[in-house]
Every structure is written in structure tokens, then in C-alpha cells.
Amino acid sequence: MSAITMAVVLLTGLSGALAHATPPELKHCELTDGRTPHIATPEEVGLDSTALRAAIGFASDPTRRNIQVFRNNCLIATGPNNAQTGGVPWNLWSATKSVVSLVTGIAVDEGRLRIDDPIDVYLPPGIGDAEHRAITLRNLLTESSGLEVSVLAEGITGLAQLDPNVVAQAMARPVEHPQGTVWRYSQRAVDLLAYVVQQAVGVDFQEYAQRKLFDPLGIRNTDYYWGRDRSGNTYGYAHLVLPPDDFVKLGLLVANRGNWHGIQVISTDYLQQASRPSQTSPCYGFLFVVNGPDCTAEFPGLPADAVKMSGMMRQDSYIVPSLDLVVSWTGVTVPGGGVSFQNDALRAINAAFREPRLPDPGPYVPQEGVSLDDPMITNPDAVLDALGIGPKAYPGCGPLLCLGKKPAAPFADWPPGCVIVGCVGPAPTPGIR
Numbered sequence: 001m002s003a004i005t006m007a008v009v010l011l012t013g014l015s016g017a018l019a020h021a022t023p024p025e026l027k028h029c030e031l032t033d034g035r036t037p038h039i040a041t042p043e044e045v046g047l048d049s050t051a052l053r054a055a056i057g058f059a060s061d062p063t064r065r066n067i068q069v070f071r072n073n074c075l076i077a078t079g080p081n082n083a084q085t086g087g088v089p090w091n092l093w094s095a096t097k098s099v100v101s102l103v104t105g106i107a108v109d110e111g112r113l114r115i116d117d118p119i120d121v122y123l124p125p126g127i128g129d130a131e132h133r134a135i136t137l138r139n140l141l142t143e144s145s146g147l148e149v150s151v152l153a154e155g156i157t158g159l160a161q162l163d164p165n166v167v168a169q170a171m172a173r174p175v176e177h178p179q180g181t182v183w184r185y186s187q188r189a190v191d192l193l194a195y196v197v198q199q200a201v202g203v204d205f206q207e208y209a210q211r212k213l214f215d216p217l218g219i220r221n222t223d224y225y226w227g228r229d230r231s232g233n234t235y236g237y238a239h240l241v242l243p244p245d246d247f248v249k250l251g252l253l254v255a256n257r258g259n260w261h262g263i264q265v266i267s268t269d270y271l272q273q274a275s276r277p278s279q280t281s282p283c284y285g286f287l288f289v290v291n292g293p294d295c296t297a298e299f300p301g302l303p304a305d306a307v308k309m310s311g312m313m314r315q316d317s318y319i320v321p322s323l324d325l326v327v328s329w330t331g332v333t334v335p336g337g338g339v340s341f342q343n344d345a346l347r348a349i350n351a352a353f354r355e356p357r358l359p360d361p362g363p364y365v366p367q368e369g370v371s372l373d374d375p376m377i378t379n380p381d382a383v384l385d386a387l388g389i390g391p392k393a394y395p396g397c398g399p400l401l402c403l404g405k406k407p408a409a410p411f412a413d414w415p416p417g418c419v420i421v422g423c424v425g426p427a428p429t430p431g432i433r
Contacts, residue, residue, distance in 0.1 A: 026355065028324075029074035031252060031261045033218025035087065035245045040074035046355030052077050055348030063314065063338060064331040065090065066244035069349065070252060072324045079329070086245040089224050089423040089430055090330050093311030096226075096240040097190050099250060101141060101287035103209045104197050105270035112200045113137060115273075119192070122200045128171035139179045140193040141286040142278035146177040147186050153382035154187035158238060159420060161410035162387060163229040164402040165394075166191035169386050172394035183280035187237035190287065191229075194236035205234045216265050217253060219246045223430050225418050230407030238311070241418060241430075244330045251309065251317035251326040275307045300343045300361030301350040318346070323356075332421070340364035 026046050029038035042049040052069070056077045059067055066086060067079030092099070107113045113122070119140070120133035127133075139145045147170065157163045170188035177184070198205040210221050223246065227239030253259075258266040274285045277292030284290060289308040291299040299306040302320055309317040318327040327349060333341075343364040350358040384390030388398030397403055417425035 026072060027074060028072040031073050031256070035243075037070070037075045038073065040072070040076055042076050042352065045071040045074055045076060047071065047076065047352045048354055049352075051352035052349065055345065055352055058348050059329065059341075059345040061338070061341070063333045063341075064329050066331070067329045068244065068248050068326075069328075070248065070255075070324075070326040073252060073256070082244075085330075087223075087243045089241040089243050089418065090247075090315070091238065091311075091421050092240045092242055092247060092309075092315050092330075093238045093313060095247070095309040095311035095315050095317065096238050097236065097287040098309035099209070099213075099240055100190055100194050100197075100236040101274055102250065102253075102266055103205070103213055104137070104141065104193065105266045105274065105286075106212045107197050107201055107208070108270055109267045110201075113197065115141070119196045122196050124199065127167065131175050132171050135175075135179050137193070137196065140189050140196070141274075142180075142183070142280060143185055143189065143284060143287070144180050144183055144278065144280040145186060145189045146175045146179040146182065147173040147184070147189055148176045148379075148382075149173075149184040149186045150377070150379035150382035151185055151187065152378050153380065154386070155238070157383060157386040158187070158227070158229070158235055161227070161230070161414075162399070164386075164388060164399055164407040165231040165397055166229045166233050166235065167195045167231075168394035168397040168403060172385055172392055172397075173382075174392060180279065183278070183284060190236035191233065192236075194234045198234070213265065214246075216260050216263050217246075217249045219249060225415055225423070225430055228413060230410065230412075231402060231405065232408075241422060244328065247315075247317060247330065248326060248328040251319045251328055254307065254319045255321050255324060255326050257321055275305065296361065297343070297365065297367050300346050301359050302346065314341070316342075339366070 027040045027044040029040060032038065042052045056067060056079065060079045064079055066082050068075065068082065069077040104113065108115060115138045116136055118134045118136050123133060135145045163169060166188060170192035173188055194205050201208045206226050214221065224240065224242040227235045229235065253265060254271060257268045258264055258271050274288055275290055276285050277290055278284055282292035283295035283298060285307070289298055289310050291302060291304050291306040298308065302318070303322050305322045306318060306320045308319070313331065314333040315330045316328065343361065347361050350360065381390050381392065385392045388402070400406065415430055417423050418430065423430060
């Protein structure tokens with residue numbers, strides 16, 4: 001065998017060996033309790049940096065205050081305004097619902113709640129009638145309580161902090177469907193759920209959430225504000241005003257199946273239940289948007305285990321445990337504006353994946369919208385009912401006196417510098433460090 005022939009044989013063998021070599025192991029980072037996460041290059045976790053940079057460039061439109069992408073617990077991409085906005089509390093709007101689900105799951109894990117119990121088991125006597133008290137925890141979690149819904153009307157009174165008592169208001173909404181049969185996006189049902197959890201655990205809902213959920217993640221109670229109605233009940237449907245750097249920690253907790261560097265904060269079993277489609281909606285679990293059948297428009301190109309914490313004006317955390325992926329963004333989006341943003345931004349992030357390759361979801365396909373004429377969206381009577389002056393108001397609960405108590409003034413407990421959407425200004429405003 002000549003020297004040239006031998007060289008060709010050796011090179012051919014080497015190239016074959018390299019072709020079948022195991023690819024280098026992807027980097028994994030440790031979770032951190034502070035606000036300085038471990039970082040990695042996109043290539044270290046299986047993405048292409050040029051493609052990811054282009055994706056973040058697209059996603060960084062004027063509506064986005066903060067953008068963060070994590071893989072394997074490593075921060076791999078951020079938006080241009082993150083340094084200024086990461087520690088500033090921001091209203092998560094309906095992503096608050098998913099946080100209520102997490103707190104509920106912890107109470108379930110501790111045996112303080114059973115998902116299929118009627119709420120009657122946990123409520124004090126004298127609140128609501130038998131029909132309302134028969135609603136189960138499961139049907140509050142899956143938005144299938146059967147309560148009459150008026151999404152905007154319920155939200156408007158909370159937005160202006162006019163609600164005298166959201167628990168009484170929930171108990172005043174007529175039951176228009178048998179529970180567990182119809183999905184309706186109720187705000188008051190989630191407020192009621194937060195109250196039921198509070199009754200079951202025996203301490204204030206926010207105190208319990210701080211001790212059991214936020215403390216293990218290093219989220220300090222001085223760094224956020226969680227709104228209450230005028231009777232002191234925690235809003236469950238919105239108004240958790242939390243810094244984006246802490247919001248993303250909640251996504252990382254779910255991506256790690258409830259484990260925070262060795263502490264099982266919430267059980268994998270509960271998160272698996274929360275992430276499955278409910279009987280009444282293929283795209284909704286336990287107050288999480290889930291990637292069930294025909295839900296691909298919500299999760300373009302992502303695997304079936306993807307879930308989303310989703311709030312108004314696009315406060316979103318996309319969580320994919322099988323990919324160890326979290327994509328989180330916050331900001332202000334005009335309703336109806338940038339309807340293709342979600343598809344286009346996630347499509348660009350998908351294109352950056354090299355290990356594994358992700359399918360291209362294709363261009364945005366317009367989705368059927370919700371009409372403002374739908375009574376589920378707008379019902380003026382619901383505003384009057386909430387204030388105690390409508391035809392379906394809870395007996396004995398009005399704007400000046402509710403259930404024998406005088407409600408506080410609107411916004412009475414909001415910290416300095418914090419108004420509805422978020423917080424601005426120097427300390428002692430929460431979250432401004």
C-alpha cells in the first residue's frame with residue numbers, strides 16, 4: 001500500500017468516526033435566587049447565535065419593555081431595554097392567574113385542598129348559596145365554573161379598584177351553565193379561587209404565596225405589589241405587579257417541573273395536571289394556556305408540552321420543559337395591534353434551534369377574533385352589579401358598605417410610584433434597586 005493510499009484510508013476512517021461521534025454535551029446552568037442568572041452562548045445550548053440575534057432584533061419592537069430567553073437555565077438572549085426594566089414591577093395582568101394556580105398547587109401538595117372538593121368544604125358559613133358553594137376547585141381552575149361572565153366589565157371595576165368585595169361579587173354572578181360543561185374566561189372565578197385557598201391554608205393568601213412560592217425563588221416581598229379589592233381580598237385574575245426578572249423565575253420553576261435547585265416547590269404531578277387540556281377547552285389547563293389539539297396558533301412550532309402564562313397587552317412566558325426553554329416578554333401592546341407578533345417572533349426563535357431542529361410553523365394565519373358584542377365580553381349590568389347597584393348585586397354589598405364592613409378607598413394600599421400598569425420612581429417603591 002502506497003503512502004498516499006494509506007493517508008486516504010486513514011482520513012476516510014477519521015472522517016467516518018467524526019461523523020458518528022456523539023455531539024458535545026449541551027451546557028446546563030444552575031438556577032440562582034438573585035437577579036443575576038448564569039449565562040451561556042447560544043451555541044453552548046444548541047442554538048445559532050446569528051439566527052437568535054436576528055430573532056431578538058425582530059421581537060424588540062417598541063411594544064416590548066423586556067425580553068428574556070433561557071435554555072437549560074442559562075440566559076442566552078435579552079432585549080435592548082432589559083437593564084432598565086428588569087427590576088421594575090410591571091402588571092402581569094392575566095398571567096397572574098397562572099401564579100394563583102401555582103399557589104393552589106402547593107396547597108394541594110400539602111393536603112390542605114383537594115381538587116375535586118366543592119368550595120363549600122372551605123368557605124365560612126353565610127357566603128353564597130348552595131348552588132355556588134357546590135362549585136369545585138377543579139372547575140375554578142379550568143374556568144368551567146358555570147358562572148355568568150363579562151370579561152371587560154369584571155376587569156374594569158378592578159382596573160379602577162372600585163370592587164367592594166370580589167368574593168361577594170363572584171357569589172352574585174348567576175350560574176348559567178352546569179359546572180364542568182362550558183369554558184368561560186371568568187375573572188371573578190379566579191378571585192374566588194384565591195379566597196378559597198386563603199380559607200383552606202388559614203393565612204392571608206399573599207402571605208402564603210410569599211412563604212411557599214416566592215421565598216424559595218428569592219423573590220422578596222418588598223420587590224412587588226399584589227393588588228387587593230377594597231375589602232382586602234387578593235385579586236386573582238390580575239394585578240400582580242412583579243419585576244420581569246422575577247416573572248421569568250416562575251417560568252423557570254415550571255420548566256424545571258417544580259424543582260428549584262433541589263427544592264421541590266410544587267409537585268411534578270400537579271404541574272402535569274395543570275398542563276393538560278381540560279374537558280371544556282383543548283387549549284386551557286389549570287389557569288395555564290396549554291398546547292392541546294388544534295392549539296398550534298398559540299404555540300407555533302413548539303412541542304406538545306409547551307404551556308404559557310399569558311396576560312393582557314402581551315405579558316407572556318412560554319415554557320417548554322422538554323426543551324428546557326423559557327421565552328418571556330413584557331410590555332404594552334395596543335389591543336388588536338401586531339396580531340402576527342407572537343407567531344413571527346417564535347418562528348424566528350425556532351429557526352435558531354440546532355439541537356434539536358424545530359419545525360417551521362410557517363407564516364401567520366389570521367385567527368377568528370372575539371366580538372365586543374358577545375355578552376361574555378361586555379355586559380354593562382355586571383359593572384353595576386359589582387358596585388352593588390345592579391339587578392344581580394350581592395345582597396348587603398354596596399359601594400359604601402359591604403357585608404357589614406366599610407370598604408377602603410380605591411388605591412388606598414398602593415405603594416408610592418405604583419399605578420395599575422407598573423411602578424416608577426426611586427426607593428422605597430418596590431423593586432427599584
